[in-house]
Amino acid sequence: MKNHVWRPLFIVLAIVGGILITRTLLVPSDFGIWERGYMYGWHRKSNEDVWKKYPIKYKTAKVCAECHKDKFNDLKDSPHASISCENCHGPNYNHPKDPLGLDIDRRRDLCIRCHAYLPYRDSARAKIPGIDPQKHYPTEECIMCHYPHNPKKPNPKHHTAGVKP
Amino acid sequence: MINRREFCKKTMMIAGGLAIPLTALEIFDPRRLHAEKDGKEKVRWVFLVDINKCVGCGLCVKACKIENDVNWDANVTRTWVERYVVTKDGQVNIDSPKGCRDGFTTQKIDQAHIGLKEIKPEDIAKGFFVPKLCNHCENPPCVQVCPVGATYQTQEGVVLVDRSWCIGCGYCVMGCPYGVRFFHPELHVAEKCTLCYHRLSQGLKSACVDACPFGARRVGNIRDPEDPVTKIITMEPVNVLKEEFGTKPQVFYLGSSKEVK
Amino acid sequence: MVHGEAWTIKEFFVYPNEYIYWSIQIVMYPFMTGLVAGAFVLSSLYHVFGVKQLKDIARFSLVFSLALLPVAMMPLMLHLQQPLRGINVMMTPHFTSAIAAFGIVFTTYGMIVASEIWFVYRQFIVETVLELRAKQQRTVVESLQLLTYSVLSLGAMDLSPEALHKDERAVSILAGIGIPVACFLHGYAGFIFGSVKANALWMTPLMPVIFICSAVVSGIALCIVTYIITMEIRKLISAWNRKNNPRLPSTEELKSAEILTVTMTVKYLVMFLVLAITLEMLDLIFRTYTAVKSWDILRSVIYERDFFKIFVLQYGLGNLVPFILFLWPGLTIRRALVGTLLVLMGVFMMRWNVVIGGQAFSASFSGFMEYHLPLWPHDMETYKEGLLGALTVITTPFVLFYMVTRVLPVFGVKDSH
Numbered sequence: 001m002k003n004h005v006w007r008p009l010f011i012v013l014a015i016v017g018g019i020l021i022t023r024t025l026l027v028p029s030d031f032g033i034w035e036r037g038y039m040y041g042w043h044r045k046s047n048e049d050v051w052k053k054y055p056i057k058y059k060t061a062k063v064c065a066e067c068h069k070d071k072f073n074d075l076k077d078s079p080h081a082s083i084s085c086e087n088c089h090g091p092n093y094n095h096p097k098d099p100l101g102l103d104i105d106r107r108r109d110l111c112i113r114c115h116a117y118l119p120y121r122d123s124a125r126a127k128i129p130g131i132d133p134q135k136h137y138p139t140e141e142c143i144m145c146h147y148p149h150n151p152k153k154p155n156p157k158h159h160t161a162g163v164k165p
Numbered sequence: 166m167i168n169r170r171e172f173c174k175k176t177m178m179i180a181g182g183l184a185i186p187l188t189a190l191e192i193f194d195p196r197r198l199h200a201e202k203d204g205k206e207k208v209r210w211v212f213l214v215d216i217n218k219c220v221g222c223g224l225c226v227k228a229c230k231i232e233n234d235v236n237w238d239a240n241v242t243r244t245w246v247e248r249y250v251v252t253k254d255g256q257v258n259i260d261s262p263k264g265c266r267d268g269f270t271t272q273k274i275d276q277a278h279i280g281l282k283e284i285k286p287e288d289i290a291k292g293f294f295v296p297k298l299c300n301h302c303e304n305p306p307c308v309q310v311c312p313v314g315a316t317y318q319t320q321e322g323v324v325l326v327d328r329s330w331c332i333g334c335g336y337c338v339m340g341c342p343y344g345v346r347f348f349h350p351e352l353h354v355a356e357k358c359t360l361c362y363h364r365l366s367q368g369l370k371s372a373c374v375d376a377c378p379f380g381a382r383r384v385g386n387i388r389d390p391e392d393p394v395t396k397i398i399t400m401e402p403v404n405v406l407k408e409e410f411g412t413k414p415q416v417f418y419l420g421s422s423k424e425v426k
Numbered sequence: 427m428v429h430g431e432a433w434t435i436k437e438f439f440v441y442p443n444e445y446i447y448w449s450i451q452i453v454m455y456p457f458m459t460g461l462v463a464g465a466f467v468l469s470s471l472y473h474v475f476g477v478k479q480l481k482d483i484a485r486f487s488l489v490f491s492l493a494l495l496p497v498a499m500m501p502l503m504l505h506l507q508q509p510l511r512g513i514n515v516m517m518t519p520h521f522t523s524a525i526a527a528f529g530i531v532f533t534t535y536g537m538i539v540a541s542e543i544w545f546v547y548r549q550f551i552v553e554t555v556l557e558l559r560a561k562q563q564r565t566v567v568e569s570l571q572l573l574t575y576s577v578l579s580l581g582a583m584d585l586s587p588e589a590l591h592k593d594e595r596a597v598s599i600l601a602g603i604g605i606p607v608a609c610f611l612h613g614y615a616g617f618i619f620g621s622v623k624a625n626a627l628w629m630t631p632l633m634p635v636i637f638i639c640s641a642v643v644s645g646i647a648l649c650i651v652t653y654i655i656t657m658e659i660r661k662l663i664s665a666w667n668r669k670n671n672p673r674l675p676s677t678e679e680l681k682s683a684e685i686l687t688v689t690m691t692v693k694y695l696v697m698f699l700v701l702a703i704t705l706e707m708l709d710l711i712f713r714t715y716t717a718v719k720s721w722d723i724l725r726s727v728i729y730e731r732d733f734f735k736i737f738v739l740q741y742g743l744g745n746l747v748p749f750i751l752f753l754w755p756g757l758t759i760r761r762a763l764v765g766t767l768l769v770l771m772g773v774f775m776m777r778w779n780v781v782i783g784g785q786a787f788s789a790s791f792s793g794f795m796e797y798h799l800p801l802w803p804h805d806m807e808t809y810k811e812g813l814l815g816a817l818t819v820i821t822t823p824f825v826l827f828y829m830v831t832r833v834l835p836v837f838g839v840k841d842s843h
Binding site for chain 1: 513516517518520521522533537540541544545580581582584589592593596
């Protein structure tokens with residue numbers, strides 16, 4: 001009779017074969033070693049395109065200026081000129097198609113990101129006019145008095161009368 | 166003479182052998198083995214952070230979270246800003262409440278479970294802000310440890326995660342010395358800064374770069390000698406984080422201090 | 427809620443994305459693989475090195491190692507955020523990662539254990555088949571048994587002395603190959619941690635060796651515990667059976683055989699225990715002496731925050747006390763049982779202190795993270811990575827062991843070698 005000792009080996013070979021066949025079925029064809037070698041470049045190539053196609057939400061101020069020339073000019077010489085429109089007006093997405101209008105953030109919380117006073121003398125923060133949010137008209141919105149596009153001007157839309165310190 | 170048993174056995178072996186195509190055995194395809202990091206690529210994205218310009222407003226964190234759909238209220242973030250307050254006796258206080266998503270609006274230092282710590286303004290020797298993000302290392306340890314090839318480095322040097330292939334073992338999260346990786350709160354796969362690969366590919370800058378009003382964050386191509394970012398990196402005193410790990414980080418810092426972790 | 431937030435408490439400054447991502451299941455994982463490897467090494471001591479005194483426990487630990495095998499994978503599956511994609515490790519292995527070796531090493535090891543068991547049990551299987559075939563009338567259960575054993579026999583029905591001798595040869599060869607593979611299986615679990623350069627506590631080349639030694643310790647300890655428990659049950663059963671059939675071995679005979687096996691096995695346990703402690707101490711002394719950048723934070727974790735877990739539970743109760751219990755002259759079954767249970771606890775605490783302790787401090791070295799084990803689950807995540815998940819993992823091998831021994835009994839079988 002033949003040697004029975006090899007029988008478990010046949011099963012082992014069958015399992016290994018099974019795994020290898022599953023590999024051909026499951027592994028995407030573009031999975032391999034790409035530009036950065038096996039250590040850093042072992043991946044599915046088409047995933048790069050997946051990431052490239054990720055939807056852009058912030059379209060930058062340049063896109064805003066195409067239609068809102070007046071606002072762009074309003075901001076141009078203001079100390080706030082370096083603040084991108086979308087920081088306060090929210091991301092463009094596909095405005096004006098979708099959404100029709102943007103959700104403007106008019107809250108105090110937005111302003112005090114920069115204008116809450118912090119006592120760090122040599123930091124860039126110290127060069128920005130700062131207030132103590134607990135003491136400086138704590139119940140009012142900043143835009144009641146300050147014009148966000150150009151803080152040097154008073155806000156023409158709002159009245160300062162009636163605001164108590 | 167061949168008996169039935171022998172016949173069955175031989176048939177099985179031949180059928181089994183034929184069922185395994187040669188491609189199944191292939192783990193490395195030499196045809197796909199492109200030239201390995203020879204530096205011939207035209208683009209290698211790098212990042213430049215100017216600590217002197219950062220005011221800790223956190224608009225970068227806000228923009229990043231929205232641009233990349235990282236849950237607003239989840240306590241994880243692809244980029245964050247740290248505050249360092251060094252007192253005159255040399256004590257270093259660091260915090261980054263909610264990753265600076267809402268900016269730094271109070272003088273109190275957030276010590277997590279310990280609570281808030283008040284520091285008298287007259288005791289402060291220096292205070293500054295340090296924006297952090299993935300370093301897109303030249304030798305990313307997180308990619309090295311991924312067991313399935315779900316995270317990788319593109320030819321432009323950006324480290325990405327294949328969300329459809331990640332098994333969520335967390336080894337990459339453990340392998341990163343900078344703590345930039347986490348699990349996506351909804352997708353449950355490894356998540357990290359992509360340097361806004363989608364924006365860079367379309368000629369835009371990273372969302373955090375566009376959101377920063379102070380120019381504290383910049384992205385550039387180190388292979389382009391005319392790129393202003395490249396000029397600064399090559400000609401001015403810049404630093405990187407945790408160089409001792411041998412990861413060759415590609416986020417460069419201007420005005421860094423020894424306290425920076 | 428973000429993964430990890432439910433059980434992580436942060437103190438001082440911790441990077442915003444840092445949480446205890448590797449929790450109880452990753453403690454269970456090296457603990458369980460350690461038991462597998464240890465049980466196998468114990469059985470190999472008899473099969474390869476011919477340590478005759480271990481004959482009784484060898485077959486037992488081999489089957490136990492098979493029962494533990496699927497359980498070594500369980501904590502990983504419970505830990506993965508995408509458990510259904512776990513197969514990717516076999517599909518696109520990235521061998522620069524220590525985890526990628528898992529699929530291959532684990533499968534190889536499983537095959538070796540299964541084959542070895544097949545050779546050990548072939549005579550029994552074939553005899554059962556022949557016995558069942560000889561029966562004229564078979565019940566449904568017996569027919570099913572016949573089918574199972576016929577499949578298990580793989581059609582190798584030869585029971586000639588030469589064939590049995592070949593079985594014996596195959597067993598010792600497989601056991602011989604199995605030892606390095608078992609050590610590799612566990613050593614690489616140590617490598618998974620030891621190679622993480624981002625973690626100051628984990629990164630040491632000693633890690634794989636420490637893991638292997640403590641693995642063998644825990645594996646032997648578990649075999650002794652289970653052996654003692656099954657022997658106690660057998661004693662009860664035999665005492666009950668002797669009422670009807672006085673020719674069966676007496677309780678006293680069983681007891682003397684038991685103490686002999688236990689004493690012998692404990693000797694090997696102590697040997698590996700000494701080795702494990704020596705290496706761990708070397709690591710600690712080296713860290714203290716060199717005191718690199720990370721030492722400040724490591725010191726406050728090791729000597730302050732985790733002092734109780736490391737020096738009281740792990741080294742004190744888990745190593746020192748059993749050491750005394752084992753070496754004190756006149757070892758009794760009860761003392762051995764207490765000692766081995768403490769050793770198991772000690773090895774578990776060692777895994778805990780490595781895995782959780784390694785995440786007890788921030789990579790910024792400026793803050794700490796505390797792990798709060800979720801006791802009562804309130805969602806899937808806190809079940810999987812909580813107390814109940816860990817208990818599930820612990821109980822499974824015993825259930826499996828029971829089921830395997832229904833088919834392949836470990837006691838009262840005539841040995842083919």
